[in-house]
Amino acid sequence: MKIIACYSNKGGVGKTATAVNLAHALAKTGRRTLLCDLDPQGASSFYFRVKPSKKLSEAAFFKDVERFTKSIRASDYEQLDILPANMSFRDFDIFLARMRNSRSRLKKALRAVKNDYDTVLLDCPPNISTLSENVFRAADGIVVPVIPTTLSQRTFEQLQDFFTSNDLQIKKLHGFFSMVQGVKALHGDTMKDMRKAYGKRLMQAQIPFASEIERMGVHRAPVLASAPKSAAAKAYQALHAELLDRLGQ
Amino acid sequence: MPQTKPLPTVLPTAAIEQLKSTHLGKLYPRTLAQSEAVDAVFFDTFDGHILQSHHLLTWHRGHLHLGTGLQEMAQVCPQSPGFVADLPQGPVKQGLGMVPPLRSLMAMGAAEIQDLTLAYIDDEGKTQARLGLRILTHDSGASLCLAQPIALRGYTKAIAELRAHIHELGANSPGWPHLYETLFPGWQNYTAKPQVDMAPTTPAIEMVNAVIAAHIPMMRQNEAGIIADIDTEFLHDYRIALRKIRSVISLFSGVYGHQQTADLKSEFSALMAPTGKLRDLDVYLLTRSDYAKLLPPDLHPGLAHMFARFSEHRAAAHAELAQQLQSPAYGAQMKRLEKLFKKGKKLVAGPRSGAPAHDFACSLIWKHYRKICKIAAGITETTPDEQVHALRIQCKKLRYLMEISAPLFRKSDMKDVIRPLKQLQDTLGQFNDYCVQQDNLRAFLGTLGPAERKENIAIAQTVGALIALMHQGQIAQRAKVEASFAAFNSTKTQNSFQTLFNSQKEPA
Structure with a gap:
């Protein structure tokens, strides 16, 4: 079972859209996939029309x-x-720890229901920042959407610094450019600079700024399902293929 | 992940419109997918092994499909299927383990297949349950629908409601075991174990009449398959039915008048006589590979010649029997017999005709059991083989008696006494097979013809070797007889026989 975290320490970068479309693409290629909606603001469950579970907000949840x-x-x-x-950061940490621990009751329960998953995709909350080393240790790969602007460049740099100073495997980081607007010179320049500075930490695939992605909230479906022939859908496909390649899948 | 219930419910097709329009609590149905209709031929064995194991096997567009209705596996199969062993390799062939190797697949009928999927949707537009429907329609208009609710993880209430709804709709449908009957007009159910209704107090003559009346149609149902030479099981079952009839007449002696019994015995014996040769040859040909394994390669050419002769003999024996089964005289005879036992009025009753079936059966079973014990007690390593044959015949009689009268007793009680008897019969049966085969092979040697023909010499060498091997086998089985009887004659079995068949108590 591979654990992929979709993470950004900055909000509004298309993280949830990425999680939703990556999950769809993974499932479509036959991988049994579980998308965990851990971001109270992200609402990936909303895109899949799944009503949030009341039970999950209770503190005792992970004890059971x-x-x-x-x-x-x-x-x-x-x-x-x-x-x-809708879980708190504290719950999330415990969640990850249990996910990784083979003796944990959580993992046993997953096995017991015979629905072991090939891939678990975590749509992480944005505010975990430097505090949650656990996420980075638990996941096999961390997908990080980056809008090619100066501010995003700084947050990506902070993330990479955090990995270096905490002795975390930096190669787990898989950044990619998100909400790219070809007409903006700034985007072009930033991408060029960042590719030079971060090299392999950035994937080749990039997601354009597209109305289909914005309309996901209206259709309440992944772009890959609602507009499979669109440029945005193709971009997510490319991202999925490149990510699997990088994870050795 | 979707979780599916293995066996779909059989619904009348009228239920489909209802399903399409009825809300399931707060969920509304929506057609998710509809396939194009295809014409398919349904295959099964004559005795319906595939349907009994809750599967359907269809053949269309050069492919075989096997499944529990909606979920199925498929494989290429350009020719109409026959024996499973002859199918091309593939998942369907692998999945057809429920088909006995001796049984051929046959077309049960043709029908149009169309699939429909309904989704049950909540107020958020989210599917909470799905329903797979397979609609089967025969040319005559006969139709049915297989409904399989598909659970979606986490939506337990929705699937429970859907299942209850389906259950309600299918409550009066004839159900899975009658699927062919519902779909294919005129289709006749076949069982090699026809049910015979009898009560402990049923007069013996009525019971015997009922057993015979149930087995004559079984013979008749197998006739077409024997004539068409579909597989060897048709003749085998035909002979089983005949043997049951003959056993019940001879074992329950006194039920019919003396002359009547003698007439019936000779009439059914005459029906059995022309089947023996073909059956023997069938058995030889079916065990061909076993013979090859027994002999060194240099004797294989002789074996091939021998089996070529057997095949010729078999073709002739089959032609002869087929001709008889198709003769007007045979047809008239069977019709007369059917009528005779259905009504029973023209049968002359004997002194024991009015005996209660249960008591009569008990006394007979007890008598034969005691006889077996007596013969077996005298068998040692040096006793002549005739005694072993006598033991085998008594065991056979006891087995038939118990099988015929089984409905008069509790199923589990009967099972408990038949099981050890079966094991003893296995040893005795194998011993007998070795003896009979030696006799047959010797007789075959006599038919070989001129010794100067090279082929005949090769056959004679092979037959000689086989007789020697059969003799070894006979000796080995003979050595097991004493121990096999000891295993059969355990205190437990003794007590069971005593309690079941030699007490005056009414059965439980």
Whole structure:
């Protein structure tokens, strides 16, 4: 089972859209996928029309493994399930620790329901910042959307510094340019500078700023399902393919 | 991930419109997908092994499809399927483990297949459950629908409601075991174990009449398959039915008048006689590979010649039997017999005709059981083989008696006494097979013809070797007889026989 975190220490960068479309693409290629909606603001469950579980906001939730597995909902797409959650940062840390610990009741429960997943995708809250080393240690890969602006460049740099100073595997970071607008000279320049500075930490695939992605909230479906032939959908496909390649899948 | 219930519910097709328009609590149905209709032929064995294991096998557009209705596997199959062993390799072939190797697949009928998927949607537009429907329609208009609710993880209430709804709609439908009957007009169910209704107090003559009346149609159902030479099981089952009839007449002696019994015995014996040769040859040909394994390669050419002769003999024996089964005289005879036992009025009753079935059966079973014990007690390593044959025949009689009268007793009780008897019969049966085969091979040697023909010499060498091997086998099985009887004659079995068949108590 691979754990992929979709993370950004800055909000509004297209993180949830990425998680939703990556989850769809992973499931479509036959991987049994669980998308955990851990970001109260991200609402990836909203895009899949799954109502948030009331039970999940309760503090005692993670003490009860069964309640975790019972909260999982099938999406309308084959091989793709959703864990709709509104959880605190503290809960999230425990969640990750249990996900990784083979002896944990959580993992046992996942096995027990015979619905072990090939990939678990975490749509992480944006505010975990430097405090949650656990996320970075637990995940096999961390996908980081970066808008090619000066501010985003700084946050990516902070993230990389954090990895270096905390002895975390920097190669787990898979940044990519998000909401790219070809007409903006700033975007072009920033991307050029960043590719030079961060090299392999940035993927080749990039996601354009597209109305189809904005309209995801109206359609309440991944772009890959609602507009599969659009440029945005193709970009997510390319991102998915490149990410799997980088994760050795 | 979707979780599916393995066996779909059979619904009348009228239920489809209802399903399409009825809300499920707060959920409303929406057609998610509809396939184009395809014409398919449904295949099964004559005795319906595939349907009994809750599967359907269809053949269309050069592909075989096997599944529990909606979920299925498929493989290429350009020719109409016959024996499973002859199918091209593929998942369907692998999945057809429920089909006995001796049974051929046959077309049960043709029908149009169309699939429909309904989704049950909530107020957010989210699907909470799905329903797979497969609509099967015969040319005559006969139709049915297989409904399989598909659960979506986390939506337990929705799937429970959908299942209850389907259950309600299908409550009066004939169900899965009657699927062919519902879909294919005129289709006749076949079972090699016809049910015979009898009660402990049923007069013995009524019970015997009922057993025969149930087995004559079984013979008749197998006739077409024997004539068409579909597989060897048709003849095998035909002979089983005949043997049951003959056993019940001879074992329950006194039920019919003396002359009546003698007439019936000779009439059914005459029906059995022309089947023996073909059956023996079938058995030889079916075990061909076993013979090859027994002999060194230099004797294989002789074996090939021998089996070529057997094949010729079999073709002739089959032609002869097929001709008889198709003759007007045979047809008239069977019709007369059917009528005779259905009504029973023209049968002359004997002194024991009015005996209650249960008591009569008990006394007979007890008598034969005691006889077996007596013969077996005298068998040692040096006892002549005739005694072993006598033991085998008594065991066979006891087995038939118990099988025929089984409906008069509790199923589990009967099972408990038949099981050890079966094991003893296995040893005795194998011993007998070795003896009979030696006799047959010797008789075959006599038919070989001129010794100067090279082929005949090769055959004679092979037959000689086989007789020697059969003799070894006979000796080995003979050595097991004493121990096999000891295993059969355990205190537990003794007590079971005593309690079941030699007490005056009414059965439980």
